[in-house]
Every structure is written in structure tokens, then in C-alpha cells.
Amino acid sequence: MKMKPAEFITLCACTMMLTALGIDIMLPAFGELRRHFGLPPQSTATAQVISFFFMGQVAQIIFGPLSDRFGRLAILRIGFPLYIVSGIAAAFAPTLPLMCAARFVAGVGASSVFMTTIAGVRDRFVGDQMARTMSLIFTIFLCTPVFAPFLGIAIMSVASWQMVMLTPPLFAVIVFLWSLRLEESLPRHLRNSLRWASLVQSIRRVLSNRAFLRYTAITTALFTALSSYVASSEHIVGEIYGKPKAFAAIFASMGFLMSCCTFLNSYLSSRFGARRTIRALLFIYLLVATVLLIITVMAKSRPDMLVFFIAIALLMSLNLAIEPNSSALAMEPMGQTAGMASAVYGTIFFFIGSTLGSVISQLLVKSVFPLVISYFVIGIITVLLVFGDRHSQSSSSAS
Helix, strand or coil: CCCCHHHHHHHHHHHHHHHHHHHHCCHHHHHHHHHHCCCCCCCCCCHHHHHHHHHHHHHHHHHHHHHHHHCHHHHHHHHHHHHHHHHHHHHCCCCHHHHHHHHHHHHHHHHHHHHHHHHHHHHHCCHHHHHHHHHHHHHHHCCHHHHHHHHHHHHHHHCCHHHHHHHHHHHHHHHHHHHCCCCCCCCHHHCCCCCHHHHHHHHHHHHCCHHHHHHHHHHHHHHHHHHHHHHHHHHHHHHHCCCHHHHHHHHHHHHHHHHHHHHHHHHHHHHHCHHHHHHHHHHHHHHHHHHHHHHHHHCCCCCCHHHHHHHHHHHHHHHHHHHHHHHHHHHCCCHHHHHHHHHHHHHHHHHHHHHHHHHHHHHCCCCCHHHHHHHHHHHHHHHHHHHCCHHHHHHHHHC
């Protein structure tokens, strides 16, 4: 790899940042969106702008085998134009359904960029080294929630909400030009064919791997928690707690804590290994979710705002710290089917996770209890999954 590691990690973070920027920057504009489309102030319909973007990630199942056949760069360069053009279309959509449709296509473009980034990292690194590299990428990537809400507010102070929506595609143009320096990570002699039998064999190889399914399920459950909060965060702060002006500060503070936690994970995974780290982090996740549930029940479904957001900040930070480990452990045994595995992985956790997250966010009308109980259930499920990994148990015993 001619590109130096620092530049490669930064570029990968920026390509993945397109997904986060396409979401976080527009959250402060939801109030303007409601007024523009004639929706009532308490409406949760604007959450669909986020949900449809996430659902566009289903296209990874198509881009995966194409990247295994034609290489990572060819598919990466399809995703950027889709993201840019549909992002511009969404900004000028005359109706909310058309905006959601454009956002879905933007999600399709983002899925190409996201999938090829993970596959490219897998082509170059494996195991704990991949987990550490992904953690460093996520540390930079997670700067987005820190500055994006403030950027959105700053733009709206001098321009319209349309300009807020145009910012991600404009940033994508810059990253696209930068990505032209990137080299292909999948040599021609290692590429798979697009024959039906070969595709079926690749999918079967991916779906028959228990480690892949286990850690993909963990990521999917955690992404359900993440997407449900992101889609409903503006509604929770502004409507349920009645503090709309505090939204940007809360979201940015959480983003800062997420970055710190993800950076800490890069150290923990290199020091103790991805498996031991993910078990410890998920146990803490369940503990925090349990405490939050008890507090919420005692407060009759309306916990103190400060207590609630401290707990949510911890859960979201643990969530994003766990994901690089679960990604690495899911992708580790995939080898030459990294493109297909990345596609299946991304499709499952993005599409299923965002769909379930959308269901949860629609329930958050007057109370945060649906969110709190879902986090508790997710904590139980993920802990059972990770402690059921015999490889993890044997590794811990050996150490």
C-alpha cells in the first residue's frame, strides 16, 4: 500500500463520515422540516428521513459480489455519484415522500462507500489488528456527531434548511476527489466470478459461518438501539423534555464521549484482544441499561433529563466502541469472500437494525420508556450471544 497508514485511516474515516454527516447535520433542521411540510410540532414523521437513509443500505447485498468481481474501487466510484446526486435531489424535494425516496437512494450510495471501506480494511488487516484499525477509523469518524449539529445550526442561522441538506453532498465531492489516490486492495487473481453457482456458494459460505452470524447479530441489535435514538433524539429533547435549544449541546457532548470510548477501545482491543474486550463492554452495557430501566420505572416512565442522557451517552458510547470489535470478529474468517461477507453484514445490520429502530422511534410519542426497555432487552440478547461464543470462552481460559 503506497498510501501511508495515517492517510489511509483518515480517508476511510471520511468516506464513512458521509453516512454520519448525512444524518447528524440535519437533526437540528427537523423543526423547519415540519413547518415546511405542514406537520404538527409533535409529529415523528421526520424520523423517516433518517430511517429511509438507513434502509438504503440494503443495496450492499448487490454491491458486495460486484466488488468481489470487479474490485473495491469500481464500486466505491459508483457510490459517490449516487450519494451526491440524490443528496441534492432530497434538498429540493417538493414533498416528504419524495424526500424520503431521494434519501433512500442516498443511502444506497452510502452503502457502496461503507461496504467497500470495510472490505478494503479487511483486505489489508485481520483479527485484532483490524479491530484496532477500525477503532482508529471510528474515532475520527465519530467526530461528526460532535460538530455536525452545531454546523447545522450555524448554517441555518445564515441560510435555509436546504443548505444544511446540501452540505453532505458537497463534502462528498471533496472526499470523492481524494479517494482517487486510493489503490485497489483486491488483486485480479483473487476476484470471484459472477456466476450464479459461485454467488450461491459465497453466500452459503458466509451464512454457514457461526462466528459471522453471531457477531453480525450483535451488531444488528446494537444498531437497532443506535438508530432508534438517532432518529428520535430531536423529538426526545425538544418535545418529551421540552428543551429544544439544548439539543445540539447534548448531541455534541455524546459524540465527544463516543469518540473517547472508541479510541479507548483501540487500546483495549490491542492490549486484551477483541473477544475479551467485547465481552467486558457488553456486560457493562447490560449493567447500565438495567440501572436506567430501574430508574425509569421508579420515575413512572419519565426519568430526570440529566440522568437519562448520562445513561444514554454511556450506552451509545459503549455501542460505538463495541462495533469495531464485532465487525472484526464477524469478518475475520471470511478471507476471499470479504466483499460478499461485508455486503451481507452491512445489509443485515443496517436494514434490519434501522427497520426495528424505526418501529421503536415511532413509539416514542410522550415517553422514553419504549426506548429504555428496548435497550435492556438488547443488552440481554447481546450478552447471551457473546458469552455463547465457545472460541471466546476457550481464548479466555487459555489466557
